[in-house]
Amino acid sequence: MLFKSRNFDTAQVALSAENLVVDLPETPGRPQVLKGIDVTIRQGETVCLVGESGSGKSVTSLAIMGLLPQSLKVAQGRINLQGQNLLPLTQAQMRELRAARIAMIFQEPMTALNPVLRVGDQIMEVMELHTGLSAAERRARAIAIMEQVHLPDVPRIFQSYPHQLSGGQRQRIMIAMALVLEPVLLIADEPTTALDVTTQKQILSLIDELQSSHGTAVLFITHDMGVVAEIADTVYVMKHGEIVENGPVEAVLRNPRAEYTRKLLASVPGLTPRPSRPSEQEIVLKVDRLNKIYGSRGFLKKLPQAHAAKDVSFALARGRTLGIVGESGSGKSTVARCIMRLIDPSSGRIELDGQDIASLSRGRLWPHRKKLQVVFQDPMRSLNPRWTIAQSLIEGPLNYGTPRAEALAEAARLMGVVGLPKDALTRYPHQFSGGQRQRIAIARAVMMRPDVLVADEAVSALDVSVQAQVLDLLDQLQRDLGIAIVFITHDLRVAAQICDEVIVMQRGAVVEQGPAAEVLGAPAHAYTRALIEAAPGRDWDFQNFKAMNEVRDANPA
Incomplete structure (x- = not known):
């Protein structure tokens, strides 16, 4: 290099x-x-x-x-x-x-930017506090620095609020604010x-x-x-x-x-895909021509439609990992949320162990939910801060009729499986590191003994060494329990290390899919x-x- x-x-x-x-x-x-x-x-x-x-x-x-x-x-x-x-x-x-x-760019611009001020005004505010420039001069310099950070349609973005911009655009605004005074x-x-x-x-x-x-x-x-x-x-x-x-x-x-x-x-995963593993014949999750369309009609007017998922199809066997990769806005998380039925698909089939769950009512979906579990990106937001770890882990099994003593015994066993002491059950989420909380989130999902685990950017915010430990944990659980995993990620290194098959999405559509060794080792599509x-x-x-x-x-x- x-x-x-x-x-x-x-x-x-x-x-x-x-x-x-x-x-x-x-x-x-x-x-x-x-x-x-x-x-x-x-x-x-x-x-x-x-x-x-x-x-x-x-x-x-x-x-x-x-x-x-x-x-x-x-x-x-x-x-x-x-x-x-x-x-x-x-x-x-x-x-x-x-x-x-001295200027600083923070990790999360959405929390660093003022949500009730237009971004152009926020850039000008920096100059107002530190220079004697007139309002016209401040505006001209703000527009100039926005052009330097290659923002598209600067006049429109100048008048926009932070929530109206993409993550990359918000980060460019933060860079513009940081560098406007050189x-x-x-x-x-x-x-x-x-x-x-x-x-x-x-x-x-x-x-x-x-x-x-x-x-x-x-x-x-x-x-x-x-x-x-x-x-x-x-x-x-x-x-x-x-x-x-x-x-x-x-x-x-x-x-x-x-x-x-x-x-x-x-601990850093490489871009070379891992060797292909033998494929199981039993298909536990099959998605056929899944579509999700947002928008259609608002208050007194018709809104433009956004096709977040377009005819997405795949089959996932027991014990295998399917990676879904692509840029922000490509439709990865939309597909994951449709599979979990956290949102309703517009059309298509989602077959879990042969049963189409795409259009089931909440009541009819209930028996199938324990077969599908999810691990989100931020465990601090998905774990109840007022509950002990034991309460979080046994909630699901208790809802499905497992006796409390049996659920607590399984929770204690899983603490050892994910590498945490049993006394962790009496503690609260804020008393753990980010990597430990993610292990707890995985244990909570495994408590339900699911057939399919959906991991939505589950390791993207973790240190490389902790990330490696969590990936090893998922791999071990998969070998021991035969869980099928849908792994949503924007990190191609992680996808190369954990996935058997890969789907590449762009603007809601699948542009390439196949074995990870082929898709990542010899990509056929220009976007990949x-x-x-x-x-x-x-x-x-x-x-x-x-x-x-x-x-x-x-x-x-």
């Missing part, structure tokens, strides 16, 4: 954190959040800060921005912006710096995690393009090693509040010194090839690195 090569002035330091310690002063004896880290970012350089959740990446960014929550305090160290120590500054002085000299440093905290591969590629290219034209230093926080391979000049690897390794991207990825870095890289081409770090052979790492572990020096 050819790594990115960028010329930047090594003598011009935009930001440096020196011996930065962040702790919890009100809880003596608790480990520090940051343990004396040192980070240097030069003008025009992209530094990637990587590590698992809880490693201290986001705390580092919030400390630089002066936005730490009250429970966290900087105990010692310096944060120098072009030589000026930011830590002694007052909140008023820091407000003057934010946006003007700050010295841009901090990007997981800005592409929830985006599909083509939108992600566009955003990464956009940040790189604007960085080159504006000379901005970039601190890019991510857990995606493919993104690191694609954009980084320098990499810092964090674990439990410490920097365990840093250096030029090629040196860190080609020859990592730290064991933790090697494990992170070995474009998706694979857009995968970040696609030239970097993570699977080969995993094999090398296994050999190294088996034969230590």
